[in-house]
Each structure stands twice: as C-alpha cells, then as structure tokens.
Amino acid sequence: MTDFPLETINNKVPGIPHSPWFLVEHMRRAQRDIIEFINNPNYREMNWPEDYWPTAEADTYTWKQSIEGFFADRKELIRLVEDDSIDLFAPIAHAPDYTIFREIILMANRHSYHTGPLLYLKRALEG
Template sequence: MDIKKQTVQSLKDLLLKGNAHVTFWDAVKHIPADKLGEVPPNMPYSIWQLVEHIRLAQWDILDFSRNPDYKEMNWPHDYWPKETAPKNEKQWKDTLEQIKDELHEFIQLLEAPDADLFAPFPHGDGQHLFREAVLIADHTSYHTGEIVAVRRILNCWP
C-alpha cells in the first residue's frame, strides 16, 4: 500500500471509528426524545445543541475544503443553535443524516485520485485537506465526549 493510501486510511479511521472513545454514532444512539433539549445543571449545552454544533462545524469545514469561493461563518453565532431542542423527531433524524452524508462527502475528497492531502488551499492560510480531516475528527471526538457526559448526568446512558 502506498503512503497516500495509508494516510487516507488512517484519516478515515480517525473520522469513522471511536478509537479510545465511544463513536459519535454510539453516543447518539437511543436517546430519549425528552432528553435531547435538556440542559443539565452546570453544563452549557443540551445534547441537541452539541449535535447541531457538530453538524454546523463539519459543514463549514467541508465547504471550506471544497469551495474556492468559501465565505467564512460568524464565530460563534453561526456555529451554535439557539434552540435547546430539535423542533421534532424529523429534524433530529435529518441532522444525524446530514452529519453522516457530509462526513462521507469529506471522505470522498480525501479519496479522490487527484487529491493532494498537503497542498495548501488557494483561499486558505496554509490549511490543507489533511489538516481539515484531523480538525473534523478532533472536534467531533471532543463534543462526543460532552454528549456522553450529558447523557450520564441525565441518566440516559445505556
């Protein structure tokens, strides 16, 4: 296996597997609907806000990585939902589906035959595809840990 394929496989493992932690998908599995919008004492966010934040940030990184006309989002306002709970079950499911779909779109960028993982983006400040992949993996892992913590506080961890 060549070095690019090994690197892409390592990045995919970071993006898709839990490694030392629970996966995002295990963390959001079987959460009672009435717990999605509950903000525990001494915690800043509900599960919904954490998951929606993951979606928004991942979308921004994907857009930055593929769009030469990328427009920067406003931090922190554009990255955190104001609502503590999804409007309904459909919005919750749609958000999870979008996270999954856009993660696979990002992986397609990594797997593209002409992808240069370390070539700086023309519109960035030295950022490149490898860096953005690690950023998504790190960001999702961090907030997945918060989701698990909130679930434990709310007594809804399996």
C-alpha cells in the first residue's frame, strides 16, 4: 500500500466497485472497530455500511493518514497477539460471547478478502 501510485487512488476499474482509497479506508475503519471492540468496555457498534466506507475521494494527505493509521492499528493487534500475559481464548470481559482470538481471525479474514481486489486494482491502474 505504501508504494501505490498516488494519482490512481480514487480511480475505479470495470468489475471492481471500489477505488483503492475506498478499500484501504474500509480496511482501516474495520480494523479500528475491532480494536475498539476488544479494548473499550463502552464500545458502540458502528452503523453498517455507512460508518465502514468513506463517502468522499481522498487527497494525498488523507491517503497517507489512512495508511499510517492502518499500520499503527495493525501493530496494536500484533502487540495483543504477542503479549504472553493476554489469554487470547478468554472471553472479552465486556463481551463474554467473544474472544480476542476470534476478533484477530475475523480481522485477518477480512483483510485477506480485500487485499486481492486491492492488488488487482493496483495492477490494472498501473497499466
């Protein structure tokens, strides 16, 4: 994502309904939502789909902020997984039907689902 051609971040190609910007920002928002769900006892569910997808195109600054936020949040998830003091299989205190492990797998699954179209977009838009 860091070497994506900036002039193409808002472009679409036939057969893929979203631009690179929409996919990246969607991935960032969904990942942030998972982190909030895990960590925040006062978590409020986001509205689907409006809170998960951007409504406007991005400029270079917004794109870079989204990328930085995505990777910062990913580091936070990795920290959770690598922290031996955290039982990934224990129920989340404020959401006992869920575990951190489940949320990490959910996020990995979502990222794998959206990474393919993002790579196809990059290839198609680079010509």
